[in-house]
Amino acid sequence: MYDIFVSGDYEIRLFGDPRHDGESVPKLSITLTVDIEQPDGWAFGDALGVGVTAHDGWWTMQNLTFSSELQDSLKLELLHQTRLAPTQTRVIPIKLTQTRPIALEMLRFTLEVVSENATTSLDIALPVRQRERWMQPGEPGAGIKASYFWGGAVPTAFLVTAPQAINVGHPKPPMVREWISSPPISGYERSLNKSTAGPYFQQAALHGAWTGMGQAHKMHGVRWTPFIKFYTTAFSGENGVSRSRPKFCLWDIRMGDKEPGTWRAGSPIKWSELCRLLDTSNHKPIRAILDSSLTPDDNDLFLSNLVDTPILAIHGGNDENVPVWHTREAVSVLKTWNPDANVTFREDPGEPHWYPSVFENEQVRSFISSTLESTAKPADGAIARVFTLTVAIPSDSGSMHGWSILALTIPGRLGRLTVEIGKSAIRVHTKNVKAFSIHLGALPKDTSGLPIHVDGKRLPSLVNEERNTSDRPLTFAKSSGGQWMPHVERIVPNKSPTGRIAKVLDSARAITIVIPAKKASQELSAALRLAHNLDVYLKLDADIIVDEEAVQKLAESSLGSGNIIVLGLGHFAQALLRQQKTAFGLTHGVLTLKGRLLDKPNMATLFLHPHPEHASSVILFMHGVDSAGLERALRVFPIRTGVTVPDWIVLGGQADERGTAGVEGAGVWGNDCGWNEAVSAF
Structure with a gap:
C-alpha cells in the first residue's frame, strides 16, 4: 500500500491571474499516473528512481534484489x-540494463535499508505500460516517458513524441520544446520535452534540456536512425521579473551557428527599471553590484548573439502575464543589430499567455518544417560578415561562428567581441575581454590567407599556419602590457565558474551539504530545509554529510564533482580557508574579509570558493555569526530567480528592515577568484 500526496500549487507565473478569466479562486486540473513505459518491450532509458523519506534517524539504501526469473533479460x-x-x-x-524485450505488467524489487541500529526492507511494485514505438494518426501527443541520469547520478525524466511515419529522405533532427501539447509538425519529427514548473526558472533546467537531447541521441542511435544534428525550438521567458537565463540568447549559440528558435512569450521587464523603483537607499555602488548578478538574465543585452538565427516570435495579444510589448521590443532590438536578420513577429489577437494553437497554424508548421529540412551547413555567403558576441559569464556561454570569449578583464561586466570579415583582413574589436579563442575550421573558406587584426594589432602569422594544419581552437590572451598573445599551452583554459551565488545550483552531481555533526542542531535544520527546497523547486538531489566525513574526503581527494554547501566553520571549512584561494580567511576562529573581522551580532556571510578537485565546480560558504545570522543567510539563498546575490555578500543585522542599506559588502570575484576592486564594495 502506498499513500500518495499531491500538492497542487498554483504558480501564477505559469497560469496567470485567475481574475483575468473572471474567476476569484484558482482552479487546477491534475492527472497523476505512476508507471514505467516500454516502447515495443524496451525501457526507453536506463534510469529508475524511487522516492523515499526517512521519518526519523539516518538511513542508507544499501542493496537491491529482484526476481531471478528476469535476470536473463x-x-x-x-x-x-x-x-x-x-x-x-x-x-x-537505480540502473536498468535490458538485453531483450520483455512483456511485464508489474516490475517488483526490494530495497534493503540500514541505519546505525536497524535493518529493514522496502518492497517496490511499479506498473509497466507497453507503448507503440510509432504514434498512431490522431493520437494525442502526450509523449513517451524516457529517463536518464542527470549528471550521471540523478534519475531524470523527459517526454519524447514519437514519429508517426518512417523517415523519408535524410534523417530529421528532433526538436526541443517546453510542452508536448500537439503532434509533430509533419509526422516524421521527434520532439523532446524537458521542463517542469520548478527548474524552468533556473539555469539548471537549461543544462537539463541539453543533456536530455544528448541522451535521446544515444537512445535513437540504438533504436532509430541517427540524425545529423540537433535543432532547438527554444521559447523565451515567462513573466517579467521571474525570468530565468535567456535561453534563446545565450545557449542556442552553443549548438551551432544556424539554430532556429520559436519564441512563445516576451522578454522580461528590465531589472534596471525594476530596481530603480525599489531602491530607496543611497548605496548606489552596492545596488549596482547586486544587480550585476541579474545581468545574465537581461535578454536584450544578448540579442546580438541571434543575428544569424532564424526566429519566429509569437505572442498572444491578450497575454495577462507577459505584456506583448516585451516581444515587440526584443524583435526591434534584434533588428538594430542586423536589419536583415531572419526574424518574424506574429501577434495572435485575443490569445492569452498560453494557447494550444500556438503550434497549430500553417505559419509555424512551415517555419519548423522548412528549418528541419535545411540540415546542411550554411554556405560561407550565408554567414554574416559582421557580428558581435556578447557574454556575461564565459563559463555559461558558447561560441558564435567559431569565436568564443573565455575570460573577462573585469568579471561582473559585459564582454563583447565584434568580428568584421573584410576583403583584405579580419578585424576584431574587443570590450572587456581578457581571453578568446577561434575555431579555425569555422572561418569562411574565402578568408584563407587573410590576416587577423585584434584591437588594431595584427595577430602573429601563427594563425594562418594553424589554419592549414589544424582544426582545433586557437586561444589568445591579453598580456599585462595589453598585447594579444597565443596562449602558451595552446589549449582553451578553464572558464572560471563565477558571477553569482546561483552558480551553486548548476551542479554536475548531487549537491553535498556539510554540517558539523549528525546531532540535532540549527545547521542540521538548515541543511534539511535547503535539501527540501532543492528537491521541491529544482529537482536537485542533496547529500548531507558531517564535517568529519568531509575532511576525510578532502584528504583522499574524493569529494566528487558536485557542488558543495558548507554550513558553519568546522574543520573542513578551516582547511579550505587555509588555502587562501579568496579574500576570506580565519583569525582565531572568526571569519574575516581582507583582514576585517566579520563578527557583528546577527551578521550573515555567503561566498563562493573554488572547488579543490574540479575547476568547473564551486563551494558555497553560508555562515552566520549566531542563529539569527544563519537564518538571514538562508533567506538570501537563491532557490528562485530574482535574488540579487553576486559571488559574495555580507549582510548586517539590519538587512531585514533596511534592505539594500543593510548590506555591508558585496562583490564579484576576479579571475581565479581573486579580489575584483572594480566590482566590489566593502
Missing part, C-alpha cells in the same frame, strides 16, 4: 548507496 542495481538524513526525501537512483 533485465538487470537492476543501485547506482550507489544513498543516505537520508532525518525527514529528508531523496530519489534512489
Whole structure:
C-alpha cells in the first residue's frame, strides 16, 4: 500500500491571474499516473528512481534484489548507496540494463535499508505500460516517458513524441520544446520535452534540456536512425521579473551557428527599471553590484548573439502575464543589430499567455518544417560578415561562428567581441575581454590567407599556419602590457565558474551539504530545509554529510564533482580557508574579509570558493555569526530567480528592515577568484 500526496500549487507565473478569466479562486486540473513505459518491450532509458523519506534517524539504501526469473533479460542495481538524513526525501537512483524485450505488467524489487541500529526492507511494485514505438494518426501527443541520469547520478525524466511515419529522405533532427501539447509538425519529427514548473526558472533546467537531447541521441542511435544534428525550438521567458537565463540568447549559440528558435512569450521587464523603483537607499555602488548578478538574465543585452538565427516570435495579444510589448521590443532590438536578420513577429489577437494553437497554424508548421529540412551547413555567403558576441559569464556561454570569449578583464561586466570579415583582413574589436579563442575550421573558406587584426594589432602569422594544419581552437590572451598573445599551452583554459551565488545550483552531481555533526542542531535544520527546497523547486538531489566525513574526503581527494554547501566553520571549512584561494580567511576562529573581522551580532556571510578537485565546480560558504545570522543567510539563498546575490555578500543585522542599506559588502570575484576592486564594495 502506498499513500500518495499531491500538492497542487498554483504558480501564477505559469497560469496567470485567475481574475483575468473572471474567476476569484484558482482552479487546477491534475492527472497523476505512476508507471514505467516500454516502447515495443524496451525501457526507453536506463534510469529508475524511487522516492523515499526517512521519518526519523539516518538511513542508507544499501542493496537491491529482484526476481531471478528476469535476470536473463533485465538487470537492476543501485547506482550507489544513498543516505537520508532525518525527514529528508531523496530519489534512489537505480540502473536498468535490458538485453531483450520483455512483456511485464508489474516490475517488483526490494530495497534493503540500514541505519546505525536497524535493518529493514522496502518492497517496490511499479506498473509497466507497453507503448507503440510509432504514434498512431490522431493520437494525442502526450509523449513517451524516457529517463536518464542527470549528471550521471540523478534519475531524470523527459517526454519524447514519437514519429508517426518512417523517415523519408535524410534523417530529421528532433526538436526541443517546453510542452508536448500537439503532434509533430509533419509526422516524421521527434520532439523532446524537458521542463517542469520548478527548474524552468533556473539555469539548471537549461543544462537539463541539453543533456536530455544528448541522451535521446544515444537512445535513437540504438533504436532509430541517427540524425545529423540537433535543432532547438527554444521559447523565451515567462513573466517579467521571474525570468530565468535567456535561453534563446545565450545557449542556442552553443549548438551551432544556424539554430532556429520559436519564441512563445516576451522578454522580461528590465531589472534596471525594476530596481530603480525599489531602491530607496543611497548605496548606489552596492545596488549596482547586486544587480550585476541579474545581468545574465537581461535578454536584450544578448540579442546580438541571434543575428544569424532564424526566429519566429509569437505572442498572444491578450497575454495577462507577459505584456506583448516585451516581444515587440526584443524583435526591434534584434533588428538594430542586423536589419536583415531572419526574424518574424506574429501577434495572435485575443490569445492569452498560453494557447494550444500556438503550434497549430500553417505559419509555424512551415517555419519548423522548412528549418528541419535545411540540415546542411550554411554556405560561407550565408554567414554574416559582421557580428558581435556578447557574454556575461564565459563559463555559461558558447561560441558564435567559431569565436568564443573565455575570460573577462573585469568579471561582473559585459564582454563583447565584434568580428568584421573584410576583403583584405579580419578585424576584431574587443570590450572587456581578457581571453578568446577561434575555431579555425569555422572561418569562411574565402578568408584563407587573410590576416587577423585584434584591437588594431595584427595577430602573429601563427594563425594562418594553424589554419592549414589544424582544426582545433586557437586561444589568445591579453598580456599585462595589453598585447594579444597565443596562449602558451595552446589549449582553451578553464572558464572560471563565477558571477553569482546561483552558480551553486548548476551542479554536475548531487549537491553535498556539510554540517558539523549528525546531532540535532540549527545547521542540521538548515541543511534539511535547503535539501527540501532543492528537491521541491529544482529537482536537485542533496547529500548531507558531517564535517568529519568531509575532511576525510578532502584528504583522499574524493569529494566528487558536485557542488558543495558548507554550513558553519568546522574543520573542513578551516582547511579550505587555509588555502587562501579568496579574500576570506580565519583569525582565531572568526571569519574575516581582507583582514576585517566579520563578527557583528546577527551578521550573515555567503561566498563562493573554488572547488579543490574540479575547476568547473564551486563551494558555497553560508555562515552566520549566531542563529539569527544563519537564518538571514538562508533567506538570501537563491532557490528562485530574482535574488540579487553576486559571488559574495555580507549582510548586517539590519538587512531585514533596511534592505539594500543593510548590506555591508558585496562583490564579484576576479579571475581565479581573486579580489575584483572594480566590482566590489566593502
